[in-house]
Amino acid sequence: MGATKTEHFTEKQNTIATLIKALAHPARIAIVEYLMKTEACICGDIVDELPLSQPTVSQHLKELKTAGLIKGNVEGNTICYCIDEKAIAKLQSYFAGISAKLEKKKDNKCC
């Protein structure tokens, strides 16, 4: 085994899990946070900011891009990365939805 049994879950559950999984690593959290720290988008220097080798960072960036969390614009020799708001918005509204539902059933809890 070792492979997730994707086929047994709903498409929504798999979609949100994939999106969440893309952020389930401190390096990718760090990348997203770094992309936000600056005023505009970042062109190139992500590798210098992270304590990981260039191939590793490239791999993490690829995962973020595949998940739709970041976008990359090629600009000559470098690439300009920035966060895709839509993906973040999805995550935010997902957790906001859970929070709202939790608030509703506050009185019906046993633990």
Next chain:
Amino acid sequence: MGATKTEHFTEKQNTIATLIKALAHPARIAIVEYLMKTEACICGDIVDELPLSQPTVSQHLKELKTAGLIKGNVEGNTICYCIDEKAIAKLQSYFAGISAKLEKKKDNKCC
């Protein structure tokens, strides 16, 4: 390798990554959603609801509990599970924070 280089990232980044990681699997998403679907907490029948074996579900529950996302109350022979609002609140505010910052720099974007 294969092990995450936790020591190179900030404690905050590792903390939020761990929390996110706990939800980075459709089965655990399904568990959390099932816990919310009902009026009160669930005592026992999580295994029947999931397309996975009892040991596998037990393992996923353990991970969610370790991460602090759910609480389990032992009640005689069964266990009553429910979501820990604090953890969800943390996640929600994390993504809300990112969203807010993204809103601010909307005009400074190149892609």
Next chain:
DNA sequence: CACCTTCATCGTAATATTGCAATATACTTA
């Protein structure tokens, strides 16, 4: 053109995750 820079890909080693059968533990009830 030769060389440098930037980023991606390949190949591979180390480790982690997923899933389940078998078994253990703990409580309940007959």
Next chain:
DNA sequence: TAAGTATATTGCAATATTACGATGAAGGTG
């Protein structure tokens, strides 16, 4: 106490992830 029920743990196989050195591709510069 014996049998049944609910959940946890163990042990293992299959697969995925993480990380990096080496190398490749593509654009820029002397």
